[in-house]
Amino acid sequence: MIDLNSIPKSENDQLLNKWGYDMLEEYSRFISSADFSPDNLILDIATGTGRAVSILSRMGYNVITGDSSFEIKHESEKRITEEHISKVRFIKLNLEKIPFSDKSIGNIVCLNTIHELENPITCLNEIVRVYSGKGKFVIADFNDKGYDVMDKLHTKRYGKLHRRGNISQKQLRNFIHEYYCHITEINTKLNTGYIITD
Numbered sequence: 001m002i003d004l005n006s007i008p009k010s011e012n013d014q015l016l017n018k019w020g021y022d023m024l025e026e027y028s029r030f031i032s033s034a035d036f037s038p039d040n041l042i043l044d045i046a047t048g049t050g051r052a053v054s055i056l057s058r059m060g061y062n063v064i065t066g067d068s069s070f071e072i073k074h075e076s077e078k079r080i081t082e083e084h085i086s087k088v089r090f091i092k093l094n095l096e097k098i099p100f101s102d103k104s105i106g107n108i109v110c111l112n113t114i115h116e117l118e119n120p121i122t123c124l125n126e127i128v129r130v131y132s133g134k135g136k137f138v139i140a141d142f143n144d145k146g147y148d149v150m151d152k153l154h155t156k157r158y159g160k161l162h163r164r165g166n167i168s169q170k171q172l173r174n175f176i177h178e179y180y181c182h183i184t185e186i187n188t189k190l191n192t193g194y195i196i197t198d
Contacts, residue, residue: 002058026188034136046113050076057084066093095123106135114141115165133198140193
């Protein structure tokens, strides 16, 4: 296990910690449970503020991490830190048209992304298209409690509710079970996740 305290915490992380929640710990649980092979290259879908990529790089994985823009790239670089940044390659990533060929990506991590998408089914179909099925695919998003906590956080910090997206947790679960057979479901305080192997 890595030392999660070595990852710089955002103001949101600190507030969540104060309320008894730890997103870095939840992300770490999903990623650790996948048990990726040590030499694997991993595609981290939607860099955001860098929670997932900071954990993956500290675990020694080489990571391609992508987002629709580099607007908050500096936040993820701050989390990753100079010591681990050489393990990471940043790309611009349009999830409605992922720039990789069919079945070319062996390992994928997609955490707290689906609810942010305008067209989640289109994006999920793209992820399914590029995933080779020869590694692990980890996907998770907020459960009802998670959305309630994020509403509280966003109301306090930004004066508005958090986005709940265009797909329910039940629809996400159904989508995954439609495409894959070997699925492990993991529930944390704020998220429901799935580890897919083929």
